[in-house]
Amino acid sequence: MKSHVIVFPGSNCDRDVAVAIENISGSAPEMVWHKNTSIAESDLIVVPGGFSYGDYLRCGAIASTSPVINEVIKKAKAGVPVIGICNGFQILIETSLLDGALIRNNSLSFICKDIYIKPENTSSIFTKNNVVAKMPIAHNEGNYFASKDTIKKIKDHDQIAFRYCDANGVVSEESNPNGSLDNIAGILNDKKNVLGLMPHPERAVELNLGSDDGKHIFEGVLK
């Protein structure tokens, strides 16, 4: 089991992801500095949350042009499983590996709280454990947006990974924390080996932290 976690200067969930991966798989991931231009053979690459390069222009925009990201794109296209969490999701969106855009939360403020998500696609390695999962979100720009055509395309190709719901799995306006279209919390690429999601599964891997539902997302790849 070889996994890699990308580290940008402003990443701040890199350690949390590394700890989660090690707890679940038993082996620590290799941390890959953003100036690197190659990544060794990998079973999973995670682009973690944080503020990559300060997120000053647009979240993830600068990171999407960084040296290491070209390599991530190459690996993703070759079929290596890639997860982008929070800022990592924003980066993958900016690279166009994933469709749509992430805009400012409709509340116009940063939101950090527990939410529930449920898988929409149930066949990908990330989503096959079809359960409602509790985990935190912590973001300012997690409001998923895409044009009508894009939404149709990702629906037709079963690319919606997760939608925000309540504790019982009911998807509704009330359970949508940030205004995302169709309550979309995470999406997949066409080939289903790239997942981007706003919630933080790595912060929900032990009951001491409030939930261990986040494990499901990693387990499909790591076990």
Place this chain on the structure above:
Amino acid sequence: MNWIHKTEQSSVESHGLKHDEFDSIVKGLGREPNLTELGIFSAMWNEHCSYKSSKFWLKKLPTTGARVVQGPGENAGVIDIDDGDVAVFKMESHNHPSYIEPYQGAATGVGGILRDIFTMGARPVANLNALRFGEPSHPKTKHLLAGVVEGIGGYGNCIGIPTVGGEVNFHPSYNGNILVNAMTVGIAKKDKIFYSAAAGIGNPVVYVGSKTGRDGIHGASMASAEFDDDTENKKPTVQVGDPFTEKLLLEACLELMKEQAIIAIQDMGAAGLTSSSIEMASKGNVGLEIDLTKVPMRASNMTAYELMLSESQERMLMVLEPGKEDMARTIFKKWDLEFEVIGKVTDTKNLVLNMHGKEEACIPINILVEDAPEYQRDYTVREPTKEYQIDEGVLKSETIIDDLVKMISHPNLCSRRWIWEQYDHMVMADTLVRPGSDAAVVRVHGTNKAIAISTDCSPTYCKHNSFEGGKHAVVETWRNLVASGALPIAITDCMNFGNPEKPEIMGEFVECIRGMTEACSALDYPVVSGNVSLYNETNGEGIYPTPAIGGVGLIKDISKTKTIAFKQKDTLVYTIGETNGHLGNSQFLSIILDKELGSTPIIDLNNELKNGKFVLELISQNLALSVHDIGEGGLLVAAAEMSLSSGIGIFINCERKNHAYLFGEDQGRYIIEIDKKNEALLNKLSNDHSVVLECIGHTIDENIEIKDIGKISIMDLKTNHENWFQNFTK
């Protein structure tokens, strides 16, 4: 050079120096200072940097203890938390800048306190804050609240340190002068703590971090001046924070600290390069020679004066071991930060500044530090307000439930969820108890132990009895730590007061210190760091005395962590400590009767210690399911909070069901929830400890019900409890 002649008194005054202070500069130097030197003296001798009004009194606080590794005087205090680990913490004010520009003021406040912590070699693991705003109806309050909360979040969220707790209240005394106190706690190894004393003649002095611009010139002097209607015009002096650069600086410093390279390190906070260089030289009893042309500059044509007084953020000064410059430079370049050798340590004991080969300043360090003014200002102690006999006849028991709803939805007691949801309080994945309980609990990464942290103060108590108020602020944090299952260890204090030149304000300060001293001594809970913010006045009106306290405790086994949330139905609920029904200065009087009257409740410190130890005993024996201290709002509000945070109701059938009993704010009390099967054991233990124990009811389904009085569903109460901030800031 531009010498300052005595005739140019306007220049002296505009630097906030008194005439006799200027005279002592001239005497010390043996000549008159030039403008750069005058600026340096002004920055070092203002209240913010010199503690000239407070020093004498601060020395009275207890600062030592078995677990104290470093008390006040360094960048932050350090306490032993076993296994070679230490917790490093401090609270600091950023009041004036936050009033002028709330987002940047609050953000740079967080940035500054974070630097104080990682300067000492600790990785910051938790941020907290203590905030005071004017009354909600004041036209500025909404804007200031929204900006401050966004600024704190903006900085902490980006750098990736969780903001895990804090406190906020509203009172008209802060209408023109809000308080923004930020606290950071970091974790380090006991044998890897870094200090600020420069040493080694000839060793390189290194500047790292951001470039220097013209930001915040005279920020520290602003923090020591009263506000007037002209304050708005002072806007350009507010610094702008860059949390991304701070993150880089944090990582680069911690990376370099793993090597044997740093002899001394000091962050550039208030009064920037001036205070950091003088601090290092003074602590090390050496001189420094700096070539200002080498300082990385953001703006062109900066003068020596500007370079020395700039408060550009995210900068540090270090003394390195000779020969380690290249290795250190490589680390800082990796993180895209400035790194420049700007001077060297000398044996002259002078601060010498050169620019373009010309000497711009030469000041003996001891004049700046030892000759710094220290005042024993006149003070008068106001009589504490007397007890007010409330006519209980006018209080009808049928209003109790309505009164509870009003209290729990009032800005001073309602849920702070709107605030903490804007803070990333879970990043670093060690937050065991999130905001909204008595104390925040953060695990020490990779271990089975945790630290508990709480900030608190009751300015109303302090105003009406500064001695008891000072005691209370200390004790309240102690109680919060105890209720979370932690052994309280030490505190940091952030002393926010009005103009110390007024004897009655100085009296408040002296009395608060006296109360704090008594509480700290009795509880073996010393002060290890702190900050003083004076002149919090607008148009001659001072704020209420606000000694904000941040307490830190240790939980040796995280399985013994307690929260305020009821754990299950059909358990018994007890109060620990005696309830007499003290309504003076209570939230009940203030919220329901709109009165600020009566006496501040008195704390019996022996009783406090006894009850606290008893609670810790119950927790260690796994008897307490949940614990909450009874604070502002009294017993019923505390019980309701336990229901609100769990969704589990309570049936209250205590003997006395009147306002005074249910809303009184007697001190030294807790509510605990225990399993029915442990009732006898609990009673036995309370006898052994001679603790007053009273069963007040049991947990039930979804209501808060008081026998023979009435009930309300938790859902209804929650709606009232949760909505205030949301609606207010819309």
Place this chain on the structure above:
Amino acid sequence: MLAKIHITLKKDVLDPQGKVIANSLSDLGFDGIQSVRQGKYIEILLEGDDKDAANSKLNQMCEKLLANLVIEDYSVEID
């Protein structure tokens, strides 16, 4: 040459900040506001004086980095 770049959200993308600004303006008593759209303004100081070459370069900058074409439109102006 000074290039001035305006980046705004596309018309069909919800602009919550713009909405809040519009509401606040009417709260302050400014009436007659139909809607508000907000965006970013970027200045780039360029060497040389070939406006056409600069124009095409700036368009590339916008498309590659400065604007996110999924949600944003941009316009370039050279002084």
